[in-house]
Amino acid sequence: MATDILKFTQEQTATFLKEVSERSGQNLQACYQCRRCAAGCPVADDTGVTPDRLIRMIVMGDRDQASNNLLVWKCVSCYTCGTRCPNNIHTARINETLKQMAKEKSLQPLDVKIAAFHGAFMKSASHFGRINEMEFMGLYEIKASGEEMKRGGLSAVIAEMMAQAKLGIEMMKRKRMHFGFSRIKGMDEIKRLFNRAGKK
Numbered sequence: 576m577a578t579d580i581l582k583f584t585q586e587q588t589a590t591f592l593k594e595v596s597e598r599s600g601q602n603l604q605a606c607y608q609c610r611r612c613a614a615g616c617p618v619a620d621d622t623g624v625t626p627d628r629l630i631r632m633i634v635m636g637d638r639d640q641a642s643n644n645l646l647v648w649k650c651v652s653c654y655t656c657g658t659r660c661p662n663n664i665h666t667a668r669i670n671e672t673l674k675q676m677a678k679e680k681s682l683q684p685l686d687v688k689i690a691a692f693h694g695a696f697m698k699s700a701s702h703f704g705r706i707n708e709m710e711f712m713g714l715y716e717i718k719a720s721g722e723e724m725k726r727g728g729l730s731a732v733i734a735e736m737m738a739q740a741k742l743g744i745e746m747m748k749r750k751r752m753h754f755g756f757s758r759i760k761g762m763d764e765i766k767r768l769f770n771r772a773g774k775k
């Protein structure tokens with residue numbers, strides 16, 4: 576009887592591993608599963624996946640699991656895993672790569688709101704080199720409401736907007752919401768970075 580370990584052909588495994596390794600710039604094959612990364616990941620409990628497990632999925636060629644798990648979308652890029660890794664493997668970069676690959680293939684993410692948040696963040700950063708809350712919240716709301724409409728109809732959209740309005744009011748009370756738009760000085764460099772990432 577075939578076991579899970581034989582589920583993926585050598586060709587499937589090698590192709591996926593090569594693509595993730597090249598695009599993320601990380602040598603995944605150097606991972607010897609010591610789990611030092613897992614011990615410090617702040618989102619591992621919440622996502623049910625630790626960085627070492629994710630790397631194992633990729634090495635085994637399990638494209639579906641690796642592309643569609645919460646660690647990929649909830650990673651906060653704290654780089655704790657990378658600084659602890661004796662082989663200098665940065666899972667945050669692997670997660671970024673998997674997000675991009677999922678987007679290119681139009682895969683539905685496990686948590687659409689996180690995907691909407693990520694998309695709005697990147698777009699806003701590409702415009703100003705930093706996040707301006709008003710623009711960012713507008714971009715996020717358009718995308719998140721669209722997804723809510725598909726899943727739960729108008730009542731879900733209204734609930735989503737009410738929740739965000741409540742959050743906005745709380746942020747204003749704490750002076751965490753800014754209404755102006757500011758741009759960083761090195762915008763040329765930011766544009767070059769986005770262009771280069773886009774070409775890759």
Ligand code: SF4
Binds near residue numbers: 626630656659662
């Ligand atoms: S710390 Fe590095 S070598 Fe150890 S399991 Fe994590 S990624 Fe692999």
Ligand code: SF4
Binds near residue numbers: 615616
């Ligand atoms: S960078 Fe991401 S995967 Fe690594 S420890 Fe932080 S949250 Fe976890």
